[in-house]
Amino acid sequence: MADATNQTAEPVDRHSWLRGNKKFPHMWCPGCGLGTLLNTVIRVFVAKGYDKNETVVISGIGCTGRIPVYVDCNTLHTAHGRALTFATGVKLAKPNLKVIVFMGDGDAVAIGGNHFIHAARRNIDITAVVVNNSTYGMTGGQHSPTTPLGMKAPTAVTGNIDPPFDICNLAVAAGATFVARSTIFHYQQTFRLLSEALEHKGFSVLEVVSHCHTSFGRINKLGSHLDMLKQQRDHAVVFTPELDVEKARAEGKDLVIGLLKKDATRPEYCDQYEKLVIQPSQAKQNRGGV
Amino acid sequence: MVTTAAQKPILLSGNEAVALGALAAGVRFYAGYPITPSTEIAEVLAVELPKIGGKFIQMEDEIASMGAVIGASLAGSKSLTATSGPGFSLMQEHIGYAAMAEVPCVIVDVMRGGPSTGLPTKTSQADIMQAKYGSHGDYPSFALMPNSVLECYTLTIKAFNFSEKYRVPVILLSDEVIGHMRERVVLPDPATLEIINRKAPTEPREWYRHYPDKTTGIAPMASFGEGYRYHVTGLTHEEHGFDATSQEVAKLLEKFKNKEIRNTKELTMCESFCMEDAEICIFAAGSVARSARQAVRILREKGVKAGLLRPQLVWPFPKMPVEEVYDQVRFILVPEMNVGQLRKEVERLRTNMRVKVKGLNVLNSVMITAEQVVERVLQIDFRSGSESEGGTSNG
Known part of the structure; x- marks a missing residue:
């Protein structure tokens, strides 16, 4: 397998992670951020030298939900919003498996909002990648829980009046121990942050800001996918503890990217279950306890 | 333990x-x-x-x-x-x-x-x-x-x-x-005890299909982490788990149906009690069947030839035993603690139109008693033929 520091592994390695014979071309629109993300994800898997047999890629429903179809490992395409519940079952039943969950913004924090905060609270060792394109792309661009105020959608024709969630703040507040944000434009940063998220023991959230130029972008006149990528570049500011978020926002830098939280001290759920539930129960039984 | x-x-x-x-x-x-x-x-x-x-x-x-x-x-x-x-x-x-x-x-x-x-x-x-x-x-x-x-x-x-x-x-x-x-x-x-575990696949890993097209519906199943890399989805799928064409859709739904309708022998779990010479059948499941069994004993003491048919497996519905009963009894009583969910299934299988299917539907959240069942049987027996469908008693 490739060296962990080698980001430009041989293409043949990357292709071995794809179900190329059956599933390509993929179903995403030309220019969609998900193709770039899939590329980045596969590069990370190859760079990390993961075993395909011990990697589980799980997703919910929607455009992002199609990611597992293309990846040649154990893949699970679940019901809308429920990916993290299935992932919890898989991880707890077989903690040796590497579990990565892909969700869209509606998937993760609208219909799956409850599962999202509880997975974060448990700090179970799952990496959740939330692709945030501010819209329900597959159903035609309806407003989502991350659509900014005032933006238009077929279900918000005069402009959205629902205040949006900040997915990363939500994850931090709910107890996720690794929280980061990147964009499709910053694919090298996505590579680094995803690598770090996968290595982190505990619930890690990586929000990847993406663009949907075919519905959200078209309705709101945001231009082509290239224009929207440039917007990601122009609005982004890398997080540092010294960053004055309000000042940056006033300057039009309202997209804070980078590593936002990392806490390696909180115990992980499956470890805790082994240590604090299974071992005492078995010891008690061996002592002849009730 | x-x-x-x-x-x-x-x-x-x-x-x-x-x-x-x-x-x-x-x-x-x-x-x-x-x-x-x-x-x-x-x-x-x-x-x-x-x-x-x-x-x-x-x-x-x-x-x-x-x-x-x-x-x-x-x-x-x-x-x-x-x-x-x-x-x-x-x-x-x-x-x-x-x-x-x-x-x-x-x-x-x-x-x-x-x-x-x-x-x-x-x-x-x-x-x-x-x-x-x-x-x-x-x-x-x-x-x-x-x-x-x-x-x-x-x-x-x-x-x-x-x-x-x-x-x-x-x-x-x-x-x-x-x-x-x-x-x-x-x-x-x-x-x-008979304990059945899922069948492990025997074919080489690259040949493994997670959803083989077997009309018996019983397929070996590999687990995540065993080296069989497959796709699981809630979408209608072909045998590898990827999106299905319209022929494959029909085949899949056919396979699902066959899980229920094949294997009839194993999938008919119905207990008979005093049914050999019964003229009246009480069809009851779950807790209500306990009262119904006692009711059969009481009725037998009174000289009424009642019997109990009790499905242990309600879905798939025990088609054959119920159809056979229609050739034997005068009427079927279905006591249950709902408005008639099992009775409608029993009626659906009616092969003999002279055999009435009656209900005893107790909705007051209190367990149906044997006495209520006995009373209802005797009531129907007296008025046989003249009573309207589906009597409801509130206990």
């Missing part, structure tokens, strides 16, 4: 027996959400599962519980969840998923009064149709109804066996009375 103890009589509640039956069947994963009157099942398994290296997790709701159960089953663990009506409604989304993705799992529904929050501490049999048609789409439904504490044990094992063999979600329809009732039981010797 009770399951390994010598076969001594013990005092158990129905819910405890379900938990012990699941352990005997080899359950290794439980995910659930507390709900009356099912919670004892979770409480027993929370203690017992860690002792054998199994996993217990209390999830944030029943949707999540059922999701975790499916995930764990795909990872190779026999998995269980238990709930009651409101939670059962929430689980329907994933019961359909388990049927579509052919993931074995067992769901215990300890029925309580409904609809909605209903009567949390009172009994009912009103989830029979939800067990069959609760999720959207046409999917194979399997549901067992125990009528005693011992059957809570044996039918839980049966539920696991069916789920592993046919790769389906199987529902155990207990109710508040059965779940909380304590009985003296002698559990069967674990060595005598």
